[in-house]
Amino acid sequence: MQAMTLIATPIFVGSRAEVSVSLERAREAAGSGANMIEWRVDGLAEDPDGAQALIELVAGSPLPCIVTCRPTWEGGRYGGDEAQRISLFEALASSAHQAKYLDIELAAWERSANFRQKAQLAIDHPRQVRAIETGLILSTHDFEKRPRDLLQRIERMVNVSASVVIKVAWMARSLRDNLEAFDLLRERRKPMIALCMGRFGLMSRVLAPKFGGMITFASETAGGESAPGQPTITELRKRYRFDSIRRRTKVYGVIGWPVEQSRGPEVHNAGFEAAGHDGVYLPMPIPPEYEHFKATVGAMIDHRRLDFRGASVTLPHKENLLRFVLECGGRTDGMSERIGAANTLMVGSAGATACSNTDCPAIVDSLCTAMSIDAKDLAELRIAVLGAGGVARAAIGALTELGAPVVVFNRTKYKAQALAEEFNRRGSRNGDWGEVHAGRAEQLRDGFHVIINCTPVGMAGGSDPDGSPLEAVGQSDALMDDRVTVFDTVYEPARTRLIEEAAVRGARVVTGVEMFINQAARQFVLWTGKDAPVELFREMLDERG
Numbered sequence: 001m002q003a004m005t006l007i008a009t010p011i012f013v014g015s016r017a018e019v020s021v022s023l024e025r026a027r028e029a030a031g032s033g034a035n036m037i038e039w040r041v042d043g044l045a046e047d048p049d050g051a052q053a054l055i056e057l058v059a060g061s062p063l064p065c066i067v068t069c070r071p072t073w074e075g076g077r078y079g080g081d082e083a084q085r086i087s088l089f090e091a092l093a094s095s096a097h098q099a100k101y102l103d104i105e106l107a108a109w110e111r112s113a114n115f116r117q118k119a120q121l122a123i124d125h126p127r128q129v130r131a132i133e134t135g136l137i138l139s140t141h142d143f144e145k146r147p148r149d150l151l152q153r154i155e156r157m158v159n160v161s162a163s164v165v166i167k168v169a170w171m172a173r174s175l176r177d178n179l180e181a182f183d184l185l186r187e188r189r190k191p192m193i194a195l196c197m198g199r200f201g202l203m204s205r206v207l208a209p210k211f212g213g214m215i216t217f218a219s220e221t222a223g224g225e226s227a228p229g230q231p232t233i234t235e236l237r238k239r240y241r242f243d244s245i246r247r248r249t250k251v252y253g254v255i256g257w258p259v260e261q262s263r264g265p266e267v268h269n270a271g272f273e274a275a276g277h278d279g280v281y282l283p284m285p286i287p288p289e290y291e292h293f294k295a296t297v298g299a300m301i302d303h304r305r306l307d308f309r310g311a312s313v314t315l316p317h318k319e320n321l322l323r324f325v326l327e328c329g330g331r332t333d334g335m336s337e338r339i340g341a342a343n344t345l346m347v348g349s350a351g352a353t354a355c356s357n358t359d360c361p362a363i364v365d366s367l368c369t370a371m372s373i374d375a376k377d378l379a380e381l382r383i384a385v386l387g388a389g390g391v392a393r394a395a396i397g398a399l400t401e402l403g404a405p406v407v408v409f410n411r412t413k414y415k416a417q418a419l420a421e422e423f424n425r426r427g428s429r430n431g432d433w434g435e436v437h438a439g440r441a442e443q444l445r446d447g448f449h450v451i452i453n454c455t456p457v458g459m460a461g462g463s464d465p466d467g468s469p470l471e472a473v474g475q476s477d478a479l480m481d482d483r484v485t486v487f488d489t490v491y492e493p494a495r496t497r498l499i500e501e502a503a504v505r506g507a508r509v510v511t512g513v514e515m516f517i518n519q520a521a522r523q524f525v526l527w528t529g530k531d532a533p534v535e536l537f538r539e540m541l542d543e544r545g
Helices: 016-032 048-060 084-092 107-112 111-124 150-158 176-186 202-205 232-238 264-275 290-302 317-328 333-338 361-369 375-380 389-400 413-429 441-445 496-502 512-528 534-544
Strands: 007-014 036-039 063-067 101-105 134-141 163-171 194-197 215-217 250-255 279-285 308-313 344-347 353-356 384-385 406-409 434-438 448-451 484-490 508-510
Touching: 007 016, 007 232, 007 333, 016 036, 016 232, 036 048, 048 063, 048 084, 084 111, 101 107, 101 111, 101 163, 107 111, 107 134, 107 150, 111 134, 134 150, 134 508, 150 163, 150 441, 150 512, 163 176, 176 194, 176 202, 194 202, 194 215, 202 215, 202 279, 215 434, 250 264, 250 290, 264 534, 290 308, 290 317, 290 508, 308 317, 308 512, 317 353, 317 389, 333 353, 333 389, 344 448, 344 512, 361 375, 361 389, 361 508, 384 389, 389 406, 406 413, 406 441, 413 434, 413 534, 448 534, 484 496, 512 534
Parallel strands: 007 036, 007 215, 036 063, 063 101, 101 134, 134 163, 163 194, 250 279, 250 308, 384 406, 384 448, 406 434, 448 484, 484 508
Antiparallel strands: 308 344, 344 353
16 A cells, blocks of 8 residues: 655744744644644744743644754754754653654764764653654755755665654756656655755655655745745645545646746646546646757656656747657647647657647637637638747637638747748648738737737736737737727736726627637547546636636
């Protein structure tokens, strides 16, 4: 039977005056699903009442607890000398109340024989007949990088007979660091905690149960983290379905840069639960360059124990995805190759790759539903597309295949011209495709039946969340009245500045939410072979929208 990975919640306590409220926070954490409390007592060692405060915390803890007093030189808040720390531990050891674990840094343990002797006495105090024996967690942290001697540190911790658990945590440089953490867990010789910190490290925290991590850490609320990248208990258990993750759980995600704003984890994880699919969906930030994409996605596919089975791929990687799959000799759908971009990666159990573009049908469906028309009617409309990236390619490809003429507007004019020429070359080989033209900003005043924003302008978490894509392409005075439909493919937030301005002027508006639901539902089918719970998707987006 697979061992359970415990969720420990860190609670910082700075003085005896905070004990009562800290215990209440611990009870709330227990109610939210934490299994342990880590009492972070960095501030108590120099407090005259610190020892008594620590005893009260341990005595009143609603859950088994870890006691940690982390010095500043290893990322903590304690700036005093080792004697004061040891005095704090000894006071607890001589009381009637014991912690489950005491966390001490490897560097401190190795630094002096006197420290080791006193720390050992604090753990194995002879005066107590204990119902609980305190175990030693030896730990090492690097808040800047992966330490060069990581493996040597682990070996030294394993060889300390007093340690019952070893812990390693370092600042991840990329998603690939998580894979090393997983390998360390699988090869462990003692109970082990292996975590990556920072924006790239969430995977190590969520997937700890898959690889046998003993403990993962989750804060009680946002802002209470003891390390960068730490999720909350609610995020871990609700958004990422932590309790259902097992050794064979399949891993999916959303790849982009940035990607933290994505609603994909909420929607797809809820969908997996509703459909009974053993999978978990995570944010997967990868920097924009193709080299990063290729190295990271390739490493995740090659790591067979990860069971990486697919991803949604968003800005700026949609063209990178198609290139990657073609280089791997994988399968592509016809539309992805025609438009030069894909948004969905599928990975087989043996590592074979395939990609598809679910944006294309989602754009057509969203427009036709909002305008109460058939897809063939789009050929009679004048359509403006803002942007020249992967989403713009999807819109142009889907619309021109139906015979619709499209005018492309972009901040960088030559990109719009190059995109138009590329599609017209392909269109000439496919007979009745609609023509594509690069537009001049002033043409937006002349009037289009449909304006589609395919840029990230207005996206929460993006480089210009409060901006207007019309201003970005050089024309804030575009015609938007009751004869015009304005479609923003940005879905977070649903009511972008463009959508609000269009609605005020009387235009019909289509938010990115419908497109998101349509394309996500198709992705869900590709990954699971099951119908997507579309109404559940809509309910979840409406709750926060």
